[in-house]
Each structure stands twice: as structure tokens, then as C-alpha cells.
Amino acid sequence: MRVPSRSSGQQPGTSVASTAPARRVPRGVAPRPAPPTPDLDAYRAAVTDLLVEVGALADPDSAGARQVLLDERLREPAIAAVLDATAQGLVGARETLLLEMARYQPSPRNSAGDLAALVRIYLLSRIDVMWWRDATTFMTDAQVHASNELVDLEWLRRRDLLRFRYQEQPATVVGRGVRAVRRRLLPDARPRTAGLKFRRARREVIGLLNDIGREFARSAPPGTPPLWVTSLVRSAEHQHRLRRLGYAAMVPSGHCLGYAVDVEMSWFQRFGARDVLAGLLLARQQAGEINVVDEGQAWHVCLAPAARARFRRAYEAEMGV
Template sequence: MRVPSRSPGHQPGPPAASTAPARRRPPAGPSRRSPSPGPDLTAYRAAVAELLVEVGALATAPSTAARQVLIDARLREPAIAAVLDATPQGFVGARETLLLEMARYQPNERSSAADLTALVRIYLLSRIDVMWWRDAPTYLTDAQVNASPELVDLEWLRRRDLLRFRYQEQPATLLGRGVRALRRRLRPDATPRTAGLLFRRARREMVAFLNDVAREFAASTPAGTPPLWVTSLVRSAEHQYRLRRLGYAAMVPSGHCLGWAVDVELAWYERFGVRETLGGLLLARQQAGEVNVVDEGQAWHLCLAPGARRRLRRAYEAEMGI
């Protein structure tokens, strides 16, 4: 919106004489406009939902050509194209990546993409993450994650009772993996079935966000309900590609590799009757513009919105007494 001029504009009749000394006016600068609100994410999610219905109807192998024509046409719709064009890859790169992911897709028990429709949903909705954080640096290697001053050690915080959520680390040795397997056989439902965190590090804002969600979840569920369980936090691009080689639906680029995404367990809470409660809390935060939510089946992927960063950084500092 153009800022209204403060001058009265042209007035009829001869100009009035002035006894004040003449002053040189500064040169007119560029007009100020309100910042662009960005793509309409509500329209984007609705358009993606409609696309998924059509992809599901063309999920069989003989429909490959028709499916590609559908994707080509639907991605060009303004609501979808606006988001894809705002990602680091741009519209063309995002489109080509999706088509390549679909061509390479092979279902397996490790992948959160149970079918082709799930793959398209995970890819398209996760593009909101990389659009939001397109200027954030990527953690390229494991060493960068471990050395980053922007990340804090979760174990240090846990030992001081400063975390309201739970997680488990990946076993580092063959003995550790054997002990983990034995525990799962003896108590198969005691914890979520997840490999655990390779990196027990997170951004301070993400710690504050997870603590906040964990408190809300605890207040909304019966006594004895297990706390919020985190299955994945920051990852390096190096690790992301390792996951892809193992068959996981690890998208590239990813909010995990920027440090702004997290996965939380959902399916395990079904046995406690509170899965819908947790899902509702997370969707309410998406509705409020705080996060982007991607349903990945067993776990839900969450990415923090840039607009929530300052508030959560202040919340972290208040919690930690900084």
C-alpha cells in the first residue's frame, strides 16, 4: 500500500506569498509499500489436498503417464506455484524433484511414505519449510552439527530437569544395539519404535517450542500419559542422504538440515487414547501460524515458522534463567 502524501497537493488560485526563507526539499525517495504477506498457505494446503485425491486415483503403475500430466497441470495452479516458486529450487526445480522422487519411489517398511500419495503429500507440504527458511544455512556434515554454537546439548538440559519432553539416542555400539533389541522384545510397547536421535542437539527456540507443546499436552491428557516423545531433530545433509540410501522418505532440501524441523511420535499414543488430542494440539498451532505440520504416519513432522522465532528465543532464555 502506498503511503499517503503529507502535502496538501495543488490548490486553486495564486500561491500565497511567504516571508520564511526558502528551504530546499530533499529528493523524493522510492514509495514505501507494505511487505508482501507471501503465498496463501491455507489455499496451498487445500490445493495439495485436492491434488492428493487425484493422485490416489492414478496410483497404479499403468497410470504413470496420466499421473505426470496431472502433476504438470496441478502444480501450475497459482496457489501451488506460488509456494514452489518461493523455495530455493524455484518452481522448475521443485517440480522436477517431485517427479524424480515419484519415479524412484519404492515402498518399504522404513519409509514414512506408505504409498505414492503419501510421498507426494510429504514432499509438497514440506516445501513450506524450505520456503520459510530459504536463507538459512544448511548443516552439511555431521561435524558441523556437533560443533555449531547455535545448537545446545539436550543431555545437558535433561540432566538438569530442563526438558519436558523425552527422546532416546541411537545406540553407538553393537552391544548397545543388542541391548535395545532385547528391551524391545521384553517390553515391545514401552517406548515408540524409533531408531532414536543421532544428534542430541537442537536450536534453543526448538527446545522452548517442544517444552511448550509438552506442557500443553500434559495438561490436556489424563494422569499417567507418557510425555511428548521426540523422534528426530536436527540432521546434517550428510545424514539425510544416508537415510535416503536406507529407504527413508528423507526429502531434500529439508527443514531438519536447517535445524528448524522436528518429528514427534503420534502412533504410539493410540494405546493411551490420546493420539487425537496431540494431533489436535499440533494442528491448532499450525492454524495459529506457529508451525507447519506434515502427517507422516507414525510421526508428525513440524517446522517452526520464522515469525515464532523471537518469542521462543525469549521463552528459552526465561526458562534457563539467562
Template sequence: MRVPNRSPGRQPGPAVASTTPSRRLPSADRPADGSRPDLAAYRAAVAELLVEVGALADAPSTAARQVLLDQRLREPAIAAVLDATPQGLVGARETLLLEMARHRPGSRTPAPDLTTLVRTYLLSRIDVLWWRDSPTLLTDDQVRTSIDLVDLEWLRRRGLLGFRYREQPATALGRGWWAVRRRVRPAAGPATGGLLIPRARREMIALLNDLAREFVSVTRAGTPPLWVTGLVRSAEHQYRLRRLGHPATVPGGHCLGWAADVEVDWYERFGARAALAGLLLARQDAGEVNVVDEGRAWHVCLAPGARPRFRRAYEAEMGV
């Protein structure tokens, strides 16, 4: 039996043991030669900036926020990361100011609060820094036909996925049915629009399977499995989300194929939110992923240094 990906597939086999790292990955956050930006220092500087942004979140503070950003984005710990992205420091600053200008607090759109918007943008620059040479998936058709992506539905039907997701309903009737079901049975699944195209990179499947196994091992019986609410999205779809008010960035980890959104807040009802958040942050500390708290769901991007290990894990799980 072969794993279909609309390209030559590979044969599945038995699951393998967890690939959770026992030590920090080399060259992930703090390389010994010092040639790469210090991501730990970057995250700490962003956290300090967010405190100040939160204090200036009201509308009359627009000018003060711009001055704050002009000053703080030029600090060495932040500038080193932004300079290393394709946009550079100036481009990142201009993009962030535009995102803040279009932000409409209190609107009916799904836009986050201002602090979450700034955190999401700045921390997602780590994804772009890591995968700057990875090609962007520009259209939905490219996502559907890419030989680098695997069909999740085929794997799910054969019990080869440890995590859950749902496919985005194609009709208004389907969306209405899901909304009713969610109101009637809120513990059956989180509030999510679902995946438009349920495909993913092999390494991301292995990462999410591994995280799902670890999550089961640290939660009590009856806790639902890991829920994934976002995976690969084309740049075309990112722009659709932006028109709906979502802070979807281009380029970003999703349209490069290296990011996923993992539901976190929903697990509060099962007493498992803190455990899941702890697992994600521990993997970030190990240099395995970049994590961004986006509120209800957390964004997770695989580090380049972890890619070979998770490719091997995928091949072992699928019997390649």
C-alpha cells in the first residue's frame, strides 16, 4: 500500500518511538560561531516591546507607538533578525506599521488585539529567516499538486495520523451543520474553519504525530487528541484571509509549507491547556520549532535543523 501525494508515494508501516530531542539542536537559536542572530535574545526583546505596545494600545497613542517602534526595532537583538529576512529591517518596520494602521479594535472581524498582532508578526519573522530560500506556494493549485506535499485524508482513513483536523466545508450547508454541531457538542471539537486543502509536508506530519503522542502521554484519559487547525496555505489563500480581517502574512511559514496552527485554548475545558503549552515551549527551547502564541491557537514552525530527523521519522512510520 502506498502513500498518495499525487506523486510517486512511499509505503506505510508501523509507528515509531517519539523523536522528541533530548538536547538542544545545534545551530538552531544560538550557534557556537555566533554568525546567526540570537533568537533567544530576539524573543526576549520582543516580549519587552509587547509590554510597551500594550500600554499604548488606545487609538490616541498612534504617534507614540510609531516612535516606540522606530526606537525598539533598531535595537541590536531585534534588528539582527529583521535584517536577515528578505524584507530587511526597513521593510519589516513598514509592514508592521501598515498592519497596525489597518487594525480595527472592537470590529466584528476576527482580528486579534493589537499586542497579539505585533507578537504574531515579529515572532513569525523567525519562520521567514529560517526558510527564506524555500519557495512560496503561490496558488491553491500549487498546494494541490506539489510533489512535496502528502494527502492527509488518505493517511487519516488508514489510522496513520495521531492528530485530528477537519476539512473546510465546501458549501454553506456544510458550514451551517458544523456550526450547529459545535453549539450542541462544544467538547467534540474546537471552533475552527478547517483546512481548505488537507495536505502537508512529510516532516510536518511526523512532527505533529510526535507531538500528538507526547500530548497523550502527559494528559489524563478522556482528553481529546491534538487538534490541528491550520497547515499549508497558499499565498492566494492568505490574501483571502486578510480580506476577512485575519492577520495572515505573506511570505510566512504557512505558504512556505513549514508551519501549522495547533489548538490550545480549547483544552482548558479538559484541564490540559497548560500541558500542551508546556510541550510546545519545551520544543522551542530545544531548538526544534518556533512557537507563536496567537491566542486561541498557537503557530508552530519546524526549524531547518530538525528537518532531517523528522524526514527520517516520517519514512520510518510509513515503512519507507
């Protein structure tokens, strides 16, 4: 079966062939070597160590000490290698993190329960933006809706081609009222999530989620519902909208590049399946397929560039493209 994108318009990330002549390396001059790939295991370990120190300086009077700490620790080779490989660079990432910490306010909507959690979410999500630093951001809602790089999930769901579930955000007052009544009558029937603003995703991300969904279905206890996705692609416009509402929506973000998703975790505790899903995701991270960030109720998952082609082929084979 052939699966169309169900959309038209300019494709973010589409490149235009240059008419300029290619630069030649002079004879006798060796080409410049590519920078070494950062050690992500070392980076994650260094972030974990940093969080212990940030937690010890969490009180309001320690703002100056926290800044000194970050100035020192972010320059350590294991951390600096990743931050310097992002589009912002080490200095830009440091300044953004300090600003996020200065603006931090605890909130029920904020997945960062404290300053240490904020630092963890920010630093671990920098792996996403390092991986996809050359990808084009979906700046507006209109670009998300118009992109040929994204597929309509509802079209696939109706044909039983998805191995995961989701719900959309209600678009009307009536829809929000129906959602509220359903939650009162059946409070645990679905995860407590606002739902998807955009029911669209990249083909390779769908391939990844279907693969995780199948593995989760095989591994989880009997009676466990399918994998549940709470967020997919977002526009930068929507990311800033979420920030104004008090959510820990980092910028730049892998969501705005179309390669990051959020997967429900807490809800699966009642089925005895949360730890199963956590182990599955962490194993895939160790295998280099994804980056994972524990954000409490949901975990942030970003597809690795090294796995992109494989999951694109899996999507095409599954959909008969």
C-alpha cells in the first residue's frame, strides 16, 4: 500500500544544489580531519556528577556559587565536547542554561521538579541538538502543517498501521468539556496529557515508534495497553507558547526539528510495565539508536542520526512504499 504524505508545501531542510565550483584542496595539503565524536557515555556520567553538586547549591542564596560551579564544570572535556558541537557552542549553551536557571519557577506543568532536574533536562537534551545541528527548524505552525517531510498520523491510525497510541488536543470548548467529563468518569483510562498539537511525524520517527511499540507489546505484562506518545513534532512558535504556559520546553529543541518525541511512562506503572519500558528505552540508548531524557511523567526520546536510514527503510517496508 502506498502511503502519501497528505500535505504539500516547502520542505524544511530541503537543500538547493549550489552552482558555485567545488573547492579543491591544494596538492600536498592534507584535508582537515573531522572533529572527534564526543563520548556520550562520558558526557552523561559527567552530567550525573554535576547534578549532585547543583543539588547541594539549590537554595536561593547560592546563585553565585552555582554560576561558579557551572563555569568550571561545563568546561570539563567530557561536557565541553558536546556543548561545543552544538550550533550555540559552549558559550551559548552556558549562557542559555544560566538564563533558564534564573527564570526557573516550580510549576505543576513544569517537568523539572527542581533546579537539578532543570539542569539535567537541559544538558541531556543538548545531545539532540548536537546530533541534528544542521537540520532545519520548523519555525511556525504553518510550516509543520505544510511540510512534505511529515506524515498524517490519523491517516495511518485508521488503517491500523501504527503500533502506538496518542490523543489530540481538543480544538473547541465542547471538545475540552468532553475530555474533562471523560477524565472524571474514567480517571485512569488514559494518561493525563494535553495531547498532540500536531498529529504529524517524520517517517523514520514513525518507524522507530512502531519498532519500540512492537517490542514493548512483546515484553510488557499481559493486559498492558500499547505504547503511548504524548508529544511529537512542534514548531518553534508552539515551543515558545508552551514556555509561556510554564512548561519546561527547551530551546533549541529536537521537537522543533521533528526528531524528538515524548513517551508516557508514569501511567504504565499501574500495569507493572513502567520499568519494562524504561529498560527497553535505555537499552536502545546504549545501542546508539536514541537519546533518552527522564522528564518524570514522560520520557523525551530523540532518534540518532546513525539510526535514521534504518528506521526510514523500516517505515517504507512496513507501509509498502
